Amino acid sequence: MDERPNRVEPAIIVIFGVTGDLAQRYLLPALYHLFKEHLLDEHTRIIGLTRQALTVDDLFGKVELCINEADNLCDPVALKAMRDHSELLRFDPALGHDYDRLKRQLDDIETQQGVCMNRLYYLSIPPDLFQTTVRFMGAANLQESCVHGVGKARLLVEKPFGSNRATAEALIETANQVFAERQVFRIDHYLAKETVQNILTFRRSNPIFASIWDNRHIRAIDILASEKIGIEGRVNFYEGVGALRDLIQSHLLQLMAVTTMVLPHELNSDAIHASKQALLAAVEPAEASEAVRGQYNTYRQEVGNNESATETYASLRLRIDTDEWRDVPISITTGKALSDKRTEIRVTFRDTLHHSRAVNVLTFRIQPDEGIDLRLRVKKPGYEHELQDALMNFSYQQTFGDSSHPNAYERVLVDAVKSDRTLFATSEEVLQSWRIIEPVLEAWQRSSDGLQPYASGSNGPE
DSSP, X not given: OOOOTTOOOOEEEEEETTTSHHIIIIIHHHHHHHHHTTOSOTXXXXXXXXXXXXXXXXXXXXXXXXXXXXXXXXXXXXXXXXXXXXXXXXXXXXXXXXXXXXXXXXXXXXXXXXXXXXXXXXXOSOGGGHHHHHHXXXXXXXXXXXXXXXXXXXXXXXXXXXXXXXXXXXXXXXXXXXXXXXXXXXXXXXXXXXXXXXXXXXXXXXXXXXXXXXXXXXEEEEEEXXXXXXXXXXXXXXXXXXXXXXXXXXXXXXXXXXXXXXOOSSOSHHHHHHHHHHHHHTBOOXXXXXXXXXXETTHHHHHTOTTXXXXXXXXXXXXXXXXXXXXXXXXXXXXXXXXXXXXXXXXXXXXXXOOTTOOOEEEEEEESSOEEEEEEEEEOSSSSOOEEEEEEEEEHHHHHOTTOSXXXXXXXXXXXXXXXXXXXXXXXXXXXXXXXXXXXXXXXXXXXXXXXXXXXXXXXXX
């Protein structure tokens, strides 16, 4: 592995559930690309934990490691490097002595390498195993590393983090018994997208917009995440979870916070989290009377439950009780089996001249066509004063090329190794997000009234 600038520190990356869907579809391809681009230290080691009796060759033989490459082809040198730096350990998360064995294995690796190594524990496991796993980790002192008390061991946790505020509090309490808050990295891969990170830079670096980013100039903000696919084999996960928990509680409330938070003087991790937490604390709890839920027409057949009230479409209207955003409605909408795949944040400016059609709209396109566009009103050529919309468009692909920014999971892994928590959700942010949606969540759990069916491929409930 060649020397490159900005090299991260040596690390042992331990993947709990390495044979699971998330690890095989996202983590291992991301790690392969980091090896290929020489973005990991030469001492880096990957330890995959699995109940199965597998070799590294067995695992890699059934994983599409190169799906993030432009040609879908593996570089043999990078592939060999990843194989040489990886090993599998047969491991049962329900057996305490297996954690002791893991601890000895990690200590032996450090001794062999002769360097102090950060330890990342990526929990790619079902949520119901979280508390048991963390408690066993604490019993085996896995929260420690070669430099005790400095937080070199890090716990990476996938969503969902709880199913409501009470369960989230219980999980946070369990984690806090073993790991310090600075050691816990709650993953939100939306925040790791380059287009989301660019929102803060856009707001900070373009004075023309920074000076009008408030309720005097902005009429509404709409956040949308629509998908063409349905649940696509995620029956065991999705049934009983639904769109409100799956996307709004985590990803989309984070997008709202990034869009509306007060910009701190310094764009460092602590300042950004403090500002996001303050913003989320100012959001009024959502009202069930202003929420819409729907279910696409074939969902019940797919999950084998003719009485299912799980929503595949959810839309909330929120209000932020601050001087900057009071009286600006914030709508957040997500749905599956809709007409197109699109995630965007649309900022509609006020008509200060009281012209009914004089509306400017700024749109951050998160995926798939990443970019930013601004809709303006211009005069059409000719003798009459006739107006029409004109679009100013910035495209990531056109400006930077196809491979201009890292995959979200690549960024997650690199930042975790570097102990940069900017793109990860804090405990307080998680709890505030649950507080915001809890009134709607409870109302929907009490009754299925208002669950609207909609046709697959449509725009959602009427």
